Amino acid sequence: MRLADLETPALLLDAPKMRANIARMNAAMKRHGVALRPHLKTAKSAEVAREMTAGWSGAVTVSTLKEAEQFFAAGYRDILYAVGIAPNKLAHAAELVRRGATLTLILDSVAAAEAVAALGRAEGLRLPVLIEIDSDRHRAGVAPNDTALLTAIADALAEGAELRGVMTHGGGSYGATSAEELAAHAELERSGAMTAAEALRAAGHACPVISVGSTPTALFARDLTGVTEVRVGVYVFMDLVMAALGVCAVDDIAASVLTSVIGHQPERGWLIVDAGWMALSRDRGLDTNGYGLVAGHDDLIVVSANQEHGIIADRHGRPLDLARFPIGTLLRILPNHVCATAAQHDRYHVLDGSDAIAQVWPRFGGW
Amino acid sequence: MRLADLETPALLLDAPKMRANIARMNAAMKRHGVALRPHLKTAKSAEVAREMTAGWSGAVTVSTLKEAEQFFAAGYRDILYAVGIAPNKLAHAAELVRRGATLTLILDSVAAAEAVAALGRAEGLRLPVLIEIDSDRHRAGVAPNDTALLTAIADALAEGAELRGVMTHGGGSYGATSAEELAAHAELERSGAMTAAEALRAAGHACPVISVGSTPTALFARDLTGVTEVRVGVYVFMDLVMAALGVCAVDDIAASVLTSVIGHQPERGWLIVDAGWMALSRDRGLDTNGYGLVAGHDDLIVVSANQEHGIIADRHGRPLDLARFPIGTLLRILPNHVCATAAQHDRYHVLDGSDAIAQVWPRFGGW
The missing domain is CATH 2.40.37.20 (D-serine dehydratase-like domain)
Structure with missing residues (x-):
């Protein structure tokens, strides 16, 4: 045909261009010595996911529990659900964990932390959790320097969940107009996540995961010191917004x-x-x-x-x-x-x- | 649950409100003595289609061949595919007809008419066709007074297809700001379709179908004399644009x-x-x-x-x-x-x- x-x-996918985009992102992450946890919300395809995860651990990011289900069925086990958990999804998340997924949740409030911990105690599960950090004031998350809220969330999680670290997404980078600005947004992500992690560590909470990412910041970051993983999705196909940003x-x-x-x-x-x-x-x-x-x-x-x-x-x-x-x-x-x-x-x-x-x-x- | x-x-549907919207449109059409051919592109659901077609002949409008397939499988036979036919869809359209659908196509060019007629001759089918009329210069269609193009299209169809009439969609009505303007848009639809039909009839072409419609014009029309059917879809659910228009x-x-x-x-x-x-x-x-x-x-x-x-x-x-x-x-x-x-x-x-x-x-x- x-x-x-x-x-x-009909939607077309130019495979050589996709592979070049993947190779470019992989090379950037290798250069920084940071793990890639591809965000599969852009692709929503097991075949594309295989291309994006090749050469990495198989850790992935999703934006819905439907994606978690589909990629779990495709063999992925280490899944970060990177949208603040809603109480009506907790039972479903727990069920995925009982079936063998390592499903990490994110949240940015004591109320959500208490709901996750209560579920964990009720079900005898300790769900892994990252605290979402608002590194650029564009959407959700705890302000990086809000130590009181960070530690209150960590304390609420202590019985019934496992605080794994912090995550942030530099969505504000989509408004950048130069490579300099993109690099600055990357540093905002890194420093916001690091500030929050240091506060948690100082309060006695292990915080092994520092997760950041957006396609523009990942490709223009100059220093990812301290970051343990990068989440990106759009890079696999790219689009006119990315082209306009110079990405x-x-x-x-x-x-x-x-x-x-x-x-x-x-x-x-x-x-x-x-x-x-x-x-x-x-x-x-x-x-x-x-x-x-x-x-x-x-x-x-x-x-x-x-x-x-x-x-x-x-x-x-x-x-x-x-x-x-x-x-x-x-x-x-x-x-x-x-x-x-x-x-x-x-x-x-x-x-x-x-x-x-x-x-x-x-x-x-x-x- | x-x-x-x-x-x-999750998408919610308030059934009593939907039924009130349907009853209102049905009453308007009965008042005008005009047949309703609901447009199913809004609903894309066999269950909603049953509510929309109850009390009418079962004639429906669709915007894709996928909709034609789905509603054919749900028992609908008289289907108007109301987007100008692309050559790469002709074989699929013919196949639906061979399976028993009365699939009416629309077009607005001699080139498309020749393609439909050539298929008809090759396959021994006479596909029913409506000529699309541009009653308000908002998108596609032949200008109502372009008699030369109308008759050229009709002539191109003569061997290999069946010219059934004309259709138009007053999409410009979405820019109206008062009931007066909505009524004026309805009259633009009606008069544009009638002008084109009369030109075709004067040239010796039977033109039994005069098909018009949009939710705003259908509900605000004052006179639908000559119109044989109205196509509407949004009315079933309504939305904030319709509310802003006063519909x-x-x-x-x-x-x-x-x-x-x-x-x-x-x-x-x-x-x-x-x-x-x-x-x-x-x-x-x-x-x-x-x-x-x-x-x-x-x-x-x-x-x-x-x-x-x-x-x-x-x-x-x-x-x-x-x-x-x-x-x-x-x-x-x-x-x-x-x-x-x-x-x-x-x-x-x-x-x-x-x-x-x-x-x-x-x-x-x-x-």
Whole structure:
């Protein structure tokens, strides 16, 4: 089967580009002497996970218990569930542990710590826990210097859970505008996590795990001293946001959506294609490429998207020469944010350097 | 099972509200004496489809061949595929017809008409076709007064397909700001379709089908003379965009996302919840409610969303009284655009007037 045999829209994965992205991240982590714990929320595919974990211990990160279940079924045992635990998920988490998973939870409040410890005492389990640290004030977590809260959480965990350390995610790095700023965000992650860990250690709590990460900070960090593992996910495919941040080149983007031209609007110089927001997602990234960029056509973007329709136009408003794009023309749309775009699809059509579909890899969604 | 037993995030469907929305649309169509051909792209569920088609002929509208397949398997035969046909889907469409579907295609170009007719001649099929009309210049379709193109398409179809009529979708109505404007958009749809149909009839083409529709125009139309069927989908659940247009009340919205409070940021007065864009979609609607509105709390909106995290804050920036929302508190988020939000989920948890889950209805995605 070749590209021209697919029904559109369809998610494509360029395997050589994916492997180059993986090799680049692996080399960066080896250079720092730090372990990689890939975040599988971007890929949600056992086949992609195998590529991301090759050469590492098999430790992985997930964002849902559905991912934990799926990757546990695929043979992964050391799983970090990197979203603050909700009480209604505790029974499910405990059940995964009873089936043999080493499922590490994260939390940032005494209330959540007490719920985890209570479950541990009730079930005779000691779930491993990391305290989430807010290293850049962008979302969740304990402030790195809030020693009182850190130690209160550690104390609440003491009977019934196992405090393993701290974790943080430098999501603020997505707003960086230079390599200098990306490096500074990486240092914010590292120093925030280290400050919190030192406070816990000073209070007598072993804190062996220092877990940090985001694709931009991991690739631009200058010093990861003290960090024991890095969590990253987007790097495997890359996307237009990463390219805009200078983290990769547009040509490094390994995932795209294949679409067909289904109509023309000659008066307005538009192409109508069969990839709308259902295929592309509603993610506008940094708001510079509409709903995606047409691969190989730097000025063609998806300016508007309905459920199953996209409108492609010149980014500067020049009318397109529609004769160059007859009905049925196949175009590839590069994603603004690949986590969101890939999430709209249930399989990868894997290309291995030609336009032949070498393999089809399923991917899952949901919770 | 009750709400408190669900793992969050989870898609909820309030069945009494859904049934009231359906009854309202049915009454509007009966008043006009026009047939309803529900658009199932919003619901993507056989159970919801049964509610929407009850009392009508069973004619339905879909936006993908996957929907056509699923609803054909659920017993529907008269299916309008309301996205311009791409050449790479023709073989699949023909296969559905050979299995017994009356699958009507739409198109707006001579090139697409020639492709459909060529397939018809090759396969000995006469696929029914509607010509798409651009009644409000918002997306695809032939201009209503472009008689030359309309008749050229009709001529291209003559050998190998069956021209059944015209269709249009007044998507521009989503920009209306009053009942007057919504009524004017409805009249644009009607008059655009009628103008095109009369041109085709004058050229000797039977044009029995005049198909129009969008939820706002269907509910605000004053006169549907000449229209033979109306296609609508969002009405079944309604959403914040519809409420902002004045098409429904916020309290009519039948679908919501159940989420748990998983953290607090006391300094910033934020709640962190476990519904991010994966559960809510990235659709910002009219950009007035962030990524969704907390049901029962008019000033609480999802101001920011990551993949599995939402940040809930006061829309006016006042810090929240976090003690009112302890860790584990369940909140329901009303969707900006329910087609996009529902698409992120694989099932409906159906409530029938209490907090007990009366039923679980599967929904599908993909192509």
